[in-house]
Amino acid sequence: MIVTRRSMLHGATAAVAVGITLSALSPAALAWEPRKPVELVIMAGQGGGADKLARFIQSLIEKHNLSPKPLVPVNKPGGSGAEALVYLNQHKGDDHVIMATLNSLYTTPLRQANLGVDITKFDPIARLAEDTFLLWVHKDSGITDVDGFVKAAKAKGNDWIMAGTGKAQEDELLTAFLNKTYGLNMKYVPFKGGGDVAKALAGKNADSTVNNPSEALGFYEAGTVLPLAAFTADRLPLFPNTPTFGELGHDMSYFMQRSIIGPEGMSAEASQFYTALFEKVYATEEWKKYMKDKALQGDFLSGAPLMEYFRKGLASHKTMLTEIGEL
Numbered sequence: 001m002i003v004t005r006r007s008m009l010h011g012a013t014a015a016v017a018v019g020i021t022l023s024a025l026s027p028a029a030l031a032w033e034p035r036k037p038v039e040l041v042i043m044a045g046q047g048g049g050a051d052k053l054a055r056f057i058q059s060l061i062e063k064h065n066l067s068p069k070p071l072v073p074v075n076k077p078g079g080s081g082a083e084a085l086v087y088l089n090q091h092k093g094d095d096h097v098i099m100a101t102l103n104s105l106y107t108t109p110l111r112q113a114n115l116g117v118d119i120t121k122f123d124p125i126a127r128l129a130e131d132t133f134l135l136w137v138h139k140d141s142g143i144t145d146v147d148g149f150v151k152a153a154k155a156k157g158n159d160w161i162m163a164g165t166g167k168a169q170e171d172e173l174l175t176a177f178l179n180k181t182y183g184l185n186m187k188y189v190p191f192k193g194g195g196d197v198a199k200a201l202a203g204k205n206a207d208s209t210v211n212n213p214s215e216a217l218g219f220y221e222a223g224t225v226l227p228l229a230a231f232t233a234d235r236l237p238l239f240p241n242t243p244t245f246g247e248l249g250h251d252m253s254y255f256m257q258r259s260i261i262g263p264e265g266m267s268a269e270a271s272q273f274y275t276a277l278f279e280k281v282y283a284t285e286e287w288k289k290y291m292k293d294k295a296l297q298g299d300f301l302s303g304a305p306l307m308e309y310f311r312k313g314l315a316s317h318k319t320m321l322t323e324i325g326e327l
Helices: 005-024 049-063 082-089 104-111 146-159 170-182 194-202 213-221 268-283 285-293 303-323
Strands: 038-042 071-075 097-100 123-131 134-138 161-165 187-191 225-230 256-262
Touching: 038 049, 038 082, 049 071, 049 097, 049 123, 049 194, 049 213, 049 256, 049 268, 049 285, 082 097, 082 104, 104 170, 104 256, 104 303, 123 268, 123 303, 134 146, 134 194, 134 213, 146 170, 146 225, 161 170, 161 194, 170 187, 170 303, 187 194, 194 213, 194 225, 213 225, 256 268, 256 303, 268 285
Parallel strands: 038 071, 038 097, 161 187
Antiparallel strands: 097 256, 123 256, 134 225
């Protein structure tokens, strides 16, 4: 092959041009982005608070074109979230799998040590909110306050059904609190997801629930269910006439963390991309409205502060599980 001086100069010019083009690109343009659809694993069933929140986030990302590749929700509710945790654990170093969490992030690994899951190894991408809890009864029960609830539950004893999500998760912890505080003997019956729990109460297949607002809101607005008290420090603006348990003399504030995590070994570049992505979601007007409409609380957290938040949550849930005899 004969290489002329002209072709050599042309090659050199092209190389310089490429160099200039690359140097002109901003750091953001050269940063990591997903190369294929991202699995958004949900450690709960369809219709519950975690599922609704994850799918709403997905819709915001799509609406505002915040990611070059779509997020695909995948429900893995088996074993009180064990299925999802094991799945994430098996995807170490995978930059295209993330997970929407709830408090079973704490309780399931504590109760099922054989899973080999250490949540402090996961990548702390973002905490978007803390969900709230209320005590609910059916409107037809005639119960209008906690005193009436306690009287009715005592009279029915172990035949009183408290429906909740999963085994030894947040709903059962709150049921244990109510049993202990008010001297009750309610039977806790676990369901796969918060949506099923809300339907059980609305269909009179349960006597009470401690659903998140987003799970029971439709039935509340239809006049089917009634909130009696909130497990929050202050009254919820969405339910201004509903007292807190603190107001009733029993200080019990409890929240469901709504966070996004990545697998162990996720690249720093991917973690930064997802943190920035969910920070953009948090800043949208739609998300602010969603938090207000669903009685969500909390500031955005990521990185080391979020991991510290997880460590504290793990410790407090270990204490609670020990108190109800699950550890």
